[in-house]
C-alpha cells in the first residue's frame with residue numbers, strides 16, 4: 001500500500017523506518033493483561049515518510065487521509081497531542097504521511113510514525129524533553145514506540161520497552177505481506193498462543209539457536225494466506241514472521257542473494273527488499289536538518305524496490 005502525500009514549501013520530511021522482530025517469545029502475562037516478551041528489534045532502511053509543518057496557533061492538523069484511520073485515532077496526531085500536553089508547549093503542527101508500511105503487518109508502521117513525530121517535534125517545537133522522556137511518553141501510545149524513539153537495534157524484554165542496544169550483522173531482507181490484517185490485541189488473546197516460553201539470553205540469540213515467533217503457529221493455522229507465503233518463502237530461505245504478523249521475511253547476508261530470492265518469487269506477491277541498518281534513518285535525517293542541509297531526507301526509501309502488489 002502506498003498513500004501519496006504531496007508537500008509544498010515549509011514542510012520537513014522525515015523517515016519513519018519499519019522494524020522486524022528477528023524472534024519473539026512470550027514468557028508470561030502481567031496482572032494488567034499485557035504480555036512479557038523477549039524479542040530482537042531490527043530497524044530497516046525502508047518505511048513511511050512523515051511530513052511536519054509547525055504552526056503557531058497550537059492546532060494539530062492532519063493533512064490528507066490514511067486509509068481506515070480516523071484523525072482522532074491516528075498515532076501521529078495522538079503523539080503530537082501527548083507531547084503538547086506533557087511539555088505545555090503552545091505550538092501546533094500540520095502532519096502529512098506517505099504510507100508505505102502495510103498496516104497490521106507487524107512492521108511497526110503506526111508506532112514508527114508516532115515516534116518520528118515525538119522525536120522531530122521535540123526539536124522543532126524546542127520542547128527538548130529528550131530521549132528517555134520521549135520513550136516513556138511513546139509507551140503510552142504503543143509497546144513498539146520506544147524502540148523507534150531510541151533508534152537503535154535492540155534486545156527487548158518487558159512489554160518491549162526494556163531495551164538493550166544490540167549489534168547485528170549486516171543483512172538484507174525479502175519482506176512479504178500476505179494481505180492479511182493481523183489484529184495484535186486479538187492475537188495476544190488467542191487460546192493457542194504459547195505464553196510460557198523459557199527465558200533465553202542474548203547469547204542464545206547470537207548463537208543462532210533462537211529464531212521462532214510465538215505468533216507464527218497461531219497465524220499459520222488461522223490464515224491460509226500466511227501459510228501459503230511461508231510455503232513460497234521456504235523455497236528461497238528460512239521464512240519468519242515479524243511482530244504479531246502477518247508480515248513474513250527471509251534474511252540474507254548480501255544484497256545480491258536477497259535480489260535473487262526476490263526475483264525468484266511468483267509475480268503477484270506483495271514483496272520487496274529492505275536493508276537492515278544499525279541506526280535509525282530518522283537520527284541521520286535529524287542530524288542533516290540540524291546541520292542546515294535542507295528539510296527533506298534525500299535518498300530515503302525510493303519506491304523502486306517494490307516488486308509487485
Ligand SMILES: C[C@](O)(CO)[C@H](O)COP(=O)(O)OP(=O)(O)OC[C@H]1O[C@@H](n2ccc(N)nc2=O)[C@H](O)[C@@H]1O
Nearest residue numbers: 033034035111142143144145159160184185188243244
Ligand atoms: C507484537 C509486537 O509488535 C512486538 O514488537 C508488539 O508487542 C505490539 O506492539 P504494538 O503494536 O505497539 O501494540 P500495542 O498497541 O501496545 O498493544 C495492542 C494490544 O496488544 C496487547 N499486547 C501488546 C503488547 C504486549 N506486550 N502484550 C499485549 O498483550 C494488548 O492487548 C494491547 O492492547
Ligand SMILES: Nc1ncnc2c1ncn2[C@@H]1O[C@H](COP(=O)(O)OP(=O)(O)OP(=O)(O)O)[C@@H](O)[C@H]1O
Nearest residue numbers: 074075103104105106107108109110111113144243
Ligand atoms: N499513522 C498510522 N499508521 C498506521 N496505522 C495506524 C496509524 N495510526 C493508527 N493506526 C492504527 O494502528 C493499527 C496498527 O497499524 P501498524 O501499521 O502499526 O501495524 P503493525 O505493524 O501490525 O503494528 P505492530 O507491529 O506495532 O504490532 C492500524 O490498524 C491502525 O488502525
